[in-house]
Amino acid sequence: MKMARRTFGFILLLSMFSFLTGFSAEEKELKATYLWQTTLIATEPDQILTFAKEQGVNLVYLKIDITRKASYYQSFIKKASEAGVKVQALGGLASWGLEQNRPKIMAFVDWVIAYNKSAADTEKISGIHFDIEPYVMPEWKTAEQASIMRQWMGNVDAYIERAQLDPTLEIGCDIPFWLDKTYLPDDSTTTISEWLISKHDQITVMAYRDRADGSNSISSLVPQELNWADQLGKKALVAVETKESSEGNFVTFYEEGKTYMNAELSKLPSLLSPHPSYVGTAIHSYEYWKPLKE
Template sequence: MKTIATPRKFAVLLAALLLCSLLVGPFVHAESGSVSKARTTWLWHTALIQTDSSELLDFAKSQGVGILYLQISTKVDLASYRSFIRQATEMGIEIHALNGAPDWALETSRPKLDAFMTWIRDYQRSAAPEEKLAGIQVDIEPYLLPIWKTDYAALVNQWQNNINQLVAQASDIGLPLSAALPFWLDNYKVPDSEQSLSSWMISKFDSVTLMSYRDSAKAIYDTAKTEFAEGEGMNKKIYTGVETKPSKEGNSITFYEEGIDVLNEQLVLLEQMGGSHSSFGGIAVHDLVGWMDLALQKVAQ
């Protein structure tokens, strides 16, 4: 994966990017400076908030991002979280705590989930109003574990139990809980039930972000149609995900080869197509650093 290696280079290139956007217009077809909850993104490179918070948030705002999923790392000091979230709040961008791993579906990993939620609870209690988190997202992906193929029912039952625990804890903290999920869970059933696994998941979370990674609006929309229908029946929001980083699964998964201009064209089309569903929440771009790299490639040309 191509990433921005140094803060100094990061700042210089981003300054050029933002200058370019002023000269030729914003990369997204949105009102200048506006943000919307319909545009979201992930930030896994948490350490960057200690050195490049303004650059990250300026880019996010320039793209109309209204929600940023920030992975929580205990290696990052609390003062950096407070400062970053305060800056984001001033820009109208919500910060949602992000974490997860495949083994978070296992009952033996319950202490990891509890530690994550305890960190959020403690942080919220000590943060000023403008420094508080606005939500939580989990990215668990247990289908990457060998047990998915060897004992599906046992794994899913544990996954469900852990999700129920997360839902209860998020409710106690007073924050909405969302999840990143693959688009194909509608092909699987809840053990000993006719309910689709995607439907069960949608029913539990306040919103769901599908990893519906394809390199055209129509292909992305087609992967999400079943979940849109399920979400409509529950009055839940479904976000469609797009990929900007290189993918080992093939070029059709990501916009990395097509570039920022094609990405922006397809995002607009996807918003138009998704808008026909009341359950369509918006688009999630994976991830912020990959998105910035894609935009910087255009500036460098």
């Protein structure tokens, strides 16, 4: 009887501990934005962080110009850290999908690793975010596609291995929603999207639409990517556009403005709740989002 009481007491205590620690460890939903114009962190750092606070942004993908010294970034990243905003190093070009440009990618990763070694805790970069889009090159739509994909995959393997030299870095990349129909050249059962998700800690699915639910909506375009991320234990954000688009009004929130966009994005946690991989949204980009009408 005493043993039963002790067992029950232990289970109750363990349950209470799990509840309390689980509650305290619960992560806040991420709201990210891209910042491509590196010079803005010098000309308007306070405006950037004020805007971030107003809009609930807690993650910035900051374009890193590796020709600049570490000191150029330290002040802004420290201010961001103190404001509860993490900064990830943003880099990438379509041509970074080609093997000939691997040295540029490695130099970028090496710069980030070296930067973190010399930076104070509040000045550190929390991750690297790659925006490599070889599928926009004309060659992608030719017989060269398989070769380009192999080169891209080789570059990904190389930068993942190098970035892991700093275990504190979270490694992420952008993936367009429609890439989940493109299979690997040497594996007809696996798409390039699934492969990319398997390689990274975090992915951002570019689901450029201007409404949260319904047909041809944000939530309708991402289930396949989120399913893979669920299965692979990865984190996934869903990205939207605020830049004027020649592809049609439905692609961007440019016409509708901030209030409408925020209302639509607020629906996503509920709509995507079946997916444990879903951790938040990303808005492309600060430069277009800030002047957007209310």
